[in-house]
Amino acid sequence: MxxxxxxxxxxxxxxxxxxxxxxxxxxxxxxxxxxxxxxxxxxxxxxxxxxxxxxxxxxxxxxxxxxxxxxxxxxxxxxxxxxxxxxxxxxxxxxxxxxxxxxxxxxxxxxxxxxxxxxxxxxxxxxxxxxxxxxxxxxxxxxxxxxxxxxxxxxxxxxxxxxxxxxxxxxxxxxxxxxxxxxxxxxxxxxxxxxxxxxxxxxxxxxxxxxxxxxxxxxxxxxxxxxxxxxxxxxxxxxxxxxxxxxGRPFPAVETYRCDDAEVVFVMMGSFATKAKAAVDRLREAGEAVGLVRPVMLRPFPSAALREALAGKRGIAVVDQNLSPGRGGVLHTEISAALQGCAGPSPVLASFVGGLGGREIASEEFCEMAAVARRAAAEGRAPEPRLLFTEAERKEMRNLQAIALARGARERRP
Amino acid sequence: MYRIRFHGRGGQGVKTASRILGTAFFLSGFEVQDAPRYGAERRGAPIFAYVRADRRPIHERGVIRDPGLVLVADETLVAISAASVLEGVGARTAFLVHSGEETQTWRDRLDLAGPVVTLPVAGPHGEGLEARYVGAACAAAAACLAGVVSLGAVEEAVREELEGLADEVIARNREHARWAYGLMEPLRGCVEPDPAHPAGPIPPPGWVELPFEDARVSAPATHAGVTSTLVKTGLWRTVRPVIEHARCRGCWWVCGSLCPDGVIGVDEAGRPWIDYDHCKGCMVCLSQCPNRAIDAIPERDARGAESAGGEK
Amino acid sequence: MSETRFRTMKDLPAAHLLGTGTAMCAGCGGLEALHQIYDILGEKTVFINAAGCMTLLAIYPYTPFGGSWLYSAMASAPAGAQGVRDALDILLSKGRISPEEDLTAVVLTGDGSAYGMGLSAASGTIERGLDFIYVCYDNEGYGNTGQQHSGATPHGARTSTSRGRSGFPGFKKDLFAVWVSHRPSYAATVVGSEPLDLARKIEKAKGLRGPRLILALAPCPTGWDFDPAEAARIGKLAVETGVWPLKEYFDGRVTFTRAPKKRLPVEEYLEVQGRFAHLFHPRRNEVLLGDIQAQVDAAWREAESQGLPEK
Known part of the structure; x- marks a missing residue:
């Protein structure tokens, strides 16, 4: 065709x-x-x-x-x-x-x-x-x-x-x-x-x-x-x-990418998940056992398929392109609930909020997220949730604020 | 804990009664809950309200299903199963009904084991108890029957709950409260507080697994027409319009069109008739009949006449 | 209206189609109008309801309708009518239903939706020229929630959110004029206490296509504070005092269908309703009574200056 x-x-x-x-x-x-x-x-x-x-x-x-x-x-x-x-x-x-x-x-x-x-x-x-x-x-x-x-x-x-x-x-x-x-x-x-x-x-x-x-x-x-x-x-x-x-095209409820032997996986939804795929390939080339789990179906929540995909993983980096103020990432909450009470050793979840309002997620950020998840798995402790936001972005905001928060040019005239 | 339920019709001040009693308990140092409960029905339809009072914090919530005292502001409600006046009435439940009949009649009729008392329809001056004061009277009666709330607290509660109304209206309500409180003195304290929890084994709730059912049956849709007629809104009626056929000129298009509920039909002889199963007793027909051929009969009397005549 | 089958009151329907046993208040002026309307529109209708008192006409599993009904929401009943009408047209054009199975889409709404939240949806639907009838039962306030003032509340009326000495300070919006400005195929005011006038208008609306408004004044014993028995009398007084002109818009022209020869003083209408009691007690509020009379007079003067009423 x-x-x-x-x-x-x-x-x-x-x-x-x-x-x-x-x-x-x-x-x-x-x-x-x-x-x-x-x-x-x-x-x-x-x-x-x-x-x-x-x-x-x-x-x-x-x-x-x-x-x-x-x-x-x-x-x-x-x-x-x-x-x-x-x-x-x-x-x-x-x-x-x-x-x-x-x-x-x-x-x-x-x-x-x-x-x-x-x-x-x-x-x-x-x-x-x-x-x-x-x-x-x-x-x-x-x-x-x-x-x-x-x-x-x-x-x-x-x-x-x-x-x-x-x-x-x-x-x-x-x-x-x-x-x-x-x-x-x-x-x-x-x-x-x-x-x-x-x-x-x-x-x-x-x-x-x-x-x-x-x-x-x-x-x-x-x-x-x-x-x-x-x-x-x-x-x-x-x-x-x-x-x-x-x-001839699959349409799975949950897509898994290079997951079989992965120790650390990303969990993401939507088109940004293809960026995660690219990062998985890059990390795999560097010899790291990393994969991607992508829920295609969110409602109904494919709990069984997700549990199966995530079984045996040591660290999970959940990347939420959303924010529930006062709670954090919504997908992180849902994945945590799905894994609760499962048999076998529990993976450690690391929560990341990124890509809000179309903000880019860079390849090196995926690599860092994988590293954080791996360290967390080794320590057996979930890290603090993180917003993907860099020093360069902070500087950019400061520059914008310098204009927004200064008194107007006209007022400053003597 | 005192668990007290008031029954009446929409517009009879049952909610106000529960608030007066609730405030009176509160002023007497109790922890209190009071709330009205009404569904879709409107003025004339059966409603109820309830009061809980305890010396300790109240953790119960919602409808009272095991009352220690039930007060009925309109006796015609007792026979209406949808009004659920008798729900949870047990061996110790006290029962007060606003009625001209004897307490023994009610005790026998309803097979009541607890204390039974009537609030006479004659009212404080023997001229009839006006509907608008029944609420205050019932609240005061309940206070006295519970025996732990003073008349002073009731009078203060009436003042607080009716604030904003004319002084004369408040005074009349207080007068009715005093009258009803005094009437109940011989039975003062007959309502005893019930324990917080029922004794004995805890029955299982009877949970079932709710299975999936096809959307053909499990959507909130009614595939039958005109099922509303199964709802007998005639129960809302306290006064019945009766067509006096001797005076009726047969202009059914007046009453038949103007009746808001469309309960007036025409028989083969061209005479209008009223569907009493559904007539809500608004009396628009009576007020609009050009020949004044419609009479107003209190529902109590109309039903009495029916049962005397052996009719259904 | 010479061709009407309703020449006298005797021609009105003797049997009623709308089921009894609904949860509307005793003496509901809206239901008085609705059951008359339903008698003439008949059961080949699908009523799309906006949230309001009449939401409770159909409570599972009880419905007074022998035809169909769809509860939508407060803001979008006309859009529901759009969806149903469009779907029926699709089914007709594809032969999946026969013309005999077709239904007329009828929006049923209170004034709270019609004058406010639902106005945008109604405007859009008229502008699209949808073939539907829009029935508003106007009880001049958010009646289902305890009669707070709405865009339909008249000047000076007491509502549960305008309890002051002067009542509601705003003025009733002219929904009929709002509709007429859209050039619909038909618009009419009615009241249940004038069944013959109502029947003729519903008959006329039924025979037309396109957007059609039936705006029914709905005397409300609960919200307006009067004895339910007075519902029809108050409806008649609304007409006889000129507060509620019975009129219709058709073919680009407004016609008055029952203009009182000599209007009664407006206070005869006001003094029988608790919502206007503060205009009479403890002392007469001559200024406000005068204002209200002047508004009614001005509206009729304006109509007369345009050569109306002529019927």
């Missing part, structure tokens, strides 16, 4: 096109806009048979997406950052409707201060919404992830919406060779949406998403969302296996 140079955004649009989406509620936001622009162009040229409606906000966009899914059509939508947060109420709400659809989020750091560069605080804010989450590291994975996401979302053992996440700029605006799946093969992998008993029809009364009184029915309905999400972990391997057989 031939490969084409695509940005992550266009790869997402291709995923939607191959999924045969019928409805696109949309709202522009950088760095996601290219997705909806691409699809709208295909709709105009007749290459896609899809209805697109531009709403007046992401809150309305997610509402329309959920409502249309509840009405029984295949829905795709996309947003980023502030937009995801603006629609947050409806993420929780529509997940409870048990109406499956797919939302691509292009990760971007959150205000304040407002920024355009990527990190994962936006997507992690949606962690507990009931949406499933797939985190992509390449443009190919974005396209593949959209197809896999629909199979997962629409599986009758699941029936939950899914977010496919990619990093702003590093994937959204970065072109890479992407294999565009054959449309017929895609249609075989992903047959038309069978809405089951979803849908509003004359003669078939349906009161959807009604209120409950009391904690018992509420507990039942929310816990069913949890059980459905857990089912997604169970059904994922067969869907991913089918995908692999159909297209």
């Amino acid at each position: 031939s490969r084409t140079m695509l940005t992550g955004n266009v790869a997402a649009a291709w995923g939607a096109r191959l999924a045969g989406i019928e409805y696109l509620p949309a709202f522009p936001i950088t760095p996601q806009t290219e997705i909806i622009e691409t699809i709208s162009r295909w709709i105009e040229t007749g290459e896609m048979d899809c209805r697109m409606t531009t709403l007046e906000s992401e809150h309305s966009m997610v509402t329309a997406a959920g409502a249309a899914a509840a009405a029984g059509v295949r829905v795709f939508t996309a947003t980023s950052s502030q937009g995801l947060l603006y629609g947050m109420e409806m993420l929780y709400t529509t997940a409870g409707w048990r109406a499956p659809f797919v939302l691509v989020n292009v990760s971007r750091g959150l205000s304040s201060p407002i920024t355009l560069e990527p990190d994962h605080n936006d997507i992690l804010a949606a962690r507990d919404s009931g949406f499933l989450q797939l985190h992509c590291a390449t443009c190919q994975e974005v396209l593949d992830g959209v197809l896999v996401a629909y199979r997962l979302a629409e599986d009758e053992r699941v029936r939950l919406p899914v977010i496919v996440n990619m990093d702003g700029f590093h994937l959204s605006f970065t072109r890479e060779p992407v294999e565009i799946t054959d449309a017929a093969a895609a249609a075989r992998f992903l047959p038309p949406f069978d809405p089951g008993n979803l849908g509003f029809r004359a003669g078939a009364p349906l009161s959807e998403a009604v209120a409950v009184l009391g904690g018992s029915p509420y507990s039942y309905f929310r816990y069913q969302v949890h059980l459905a999400a857990l089912n997604a972990e169970a059904v994922f391997p067969s869907i991913a296996g089918e995908f692999h057989r159909a297209f």
Whole structure:
């Protein structure tokens, strides 16, 4: 099969096109806009048979997406950052409707201060919404992830919406060779949406998403969302296996890279994990037994696969591209919990927060993180969490502050 | 610990009663919790409120399920199972009901083993106890039955809880509190504090594994139409509109359209009829009937007439 | 309206479609309007509800609807209608449902959402020309949370967040005019106490396509502090005093459908509601009463200066 140079955004649009989406509620936001622009162009040229409606906000966009899914059509939508947060109420709400659809989020750091560069605080804010989450590291994975996401979302053992996440700029605006799946093969992998008993029809009364009184029915309905999400972990391997057989590309819940004999591993999500891969290669050349474990699926949390991947490792460097103020890295917390109570010697975890707001993570920083994790393993003691921030950056900040905090030039005049 | 539950209807001052009693206990040096509990229902619907009081810090929370004293501001609630007036009423539970009937009648009717007392509907002056003072009267009665809160504390609590209302209203509430407190003097202290924890073996909670169920059944969606009629909102009603067919001119389009709940239908003869299972007793029909053909009958009397007539 | 099937009150529906047994307050003016509206719109509808009192119409597993219902959120019910309408159009165009299975999308919202949080979603949906009906039950405050003032609260009314001697200092927003400025296919004010006028307007709205507003004044015994039995009388007084003009917008023009020949003094409407009691007790607030009357008079003068009312 031939490969084409695509940005992550266009790869997402291709995923939607191959999924045969019928409805696109949309709202522009950088760095996601290219997705909806691409699809709208295909709709105009007749290459896609899809209805697109531009709403007046992401809150309305997610509402329309959920409502249309509840009405029984295949829905795709996309947003980023502030937009995801603006629609947050409806993420929780529509997940409870048990109406499956797919939302691509292009990760971007959150205000304040407002920024355009990527990190994962936006997507992690949606962690507990009931949406499933797939985190992509390449443009190919974005396209593949959209197809896999629909199979997962629409599986009758699941029936939950899914977010496919990619990093702003590093994937959204970065072109890479992407294999565009054959449309017929895609249609075989992903047959038309069978809405089951979803849908509003004359003669078939349906009161959807009604209120409950009391904690018992509420507990039942929310816990069913949890059980459905857990089912997604169970059904994922067969869907991913089918995908692999159909297209020759794996789509694992957890990717492991040079892990088998590794003593120290990085744990990272998203496109920056490919930087970790590069560092792994560099360290391997230097004779160090280092690997990478990358959760692709974050919800449901693939605890079993992660435990298996991390079993026997001595040191783990968890690199969080997010920050939970007052706690630290979110992934570090989740990995710690997953390893708690496992049989065998426990690995020592080192927590690093890096890449906030798109801040670069240099190759030598990965090497240093591996060294810290190795020393910690040897000492049997977890080090203090660290923010990746260098002396040069501190100086740069001081220079900026010298301007920001000085009295204005005009005032200084005599 | 004293565990006391008030039952009434939305708008009857049950929440205020619990606050007056809570404050009265607090002023008497107790640790206290008071809280109202209401769901989606509105004015006229059964609600309850509760008070816990103890000399030691209170660690319990939430609805009282094992009351030492239950007070019922509206006797029509007792027969309504959804009102749960009798929930947790045990051998030692004292029971006060605002009623014109004898205590023995209530004791026999409900097979109560604990002390039973009525708050007479005649009121302090024999002219009938106005609904707006029932709350203060019930709070004062509860204070006296518990026996550890002085009348002075109750009167001070009435003043604090009703602050902002007209002086005359507060004075009338205090008068009703004094009246009810005095009435209960012969039974003063009949409600004894219960132990913090029930004695005996601790029963298992009966947990089950909640299995995954298909979204077809496990989403909060109702696939049947017009199921709301299973909810008998007629229970909210304290006064019943009765169409006097001799006076009715059959203009059903007036009452039928204006009834907010749409409970007035038309029979084959073109005469309007009222669905009492669902009529909330708002009386819009009565006030709008052009020929004044609708009467207001207290629900107590209407039900009495029904049972006398052998009807359901 | 010569072609209406509702020529007199006798033509109104005798049997009612909306289920009884809902949790709305006794004497709810909003429910009075809604059950009349539902009788005419019928069960080939899907109501998309914004958070408000009427969220509690459907409490699992109980629903008063023989048609469909979707609870959305406070801000985005019109967007829910957009999603449902768009999906139904897709299903129709692909033959996955038959035209007989099609439904009319109806937003159901209180004034708290309609005049405030949900205004942006409504505006966007009208501007997109969505084929839907928007029903607002306007009880002039955040009624479901205990009647705090909203963008719909009238000048001088006491609310739980405006308890002072002069009541609410702001002024009721003109939502009808906000809608009309969007040039919808139809907009009308109604009140449940005027069932014939209401029926004719719902009938007319039902026969049109595009964005249609039904703005229903909803006398609220709980929030406005009056005896539930007075709900219909207060609705009628709102019309007879000119406080709530019954009008409609169609084809670019506003028409008054039931202009009182001689308006009653506005205080006849005010004095029967506890929320205005401070205007009369302990002494009459002549200044504020005068202001409120003057506002009503000015609104009618403005209408008359434009050649209205003409019906």
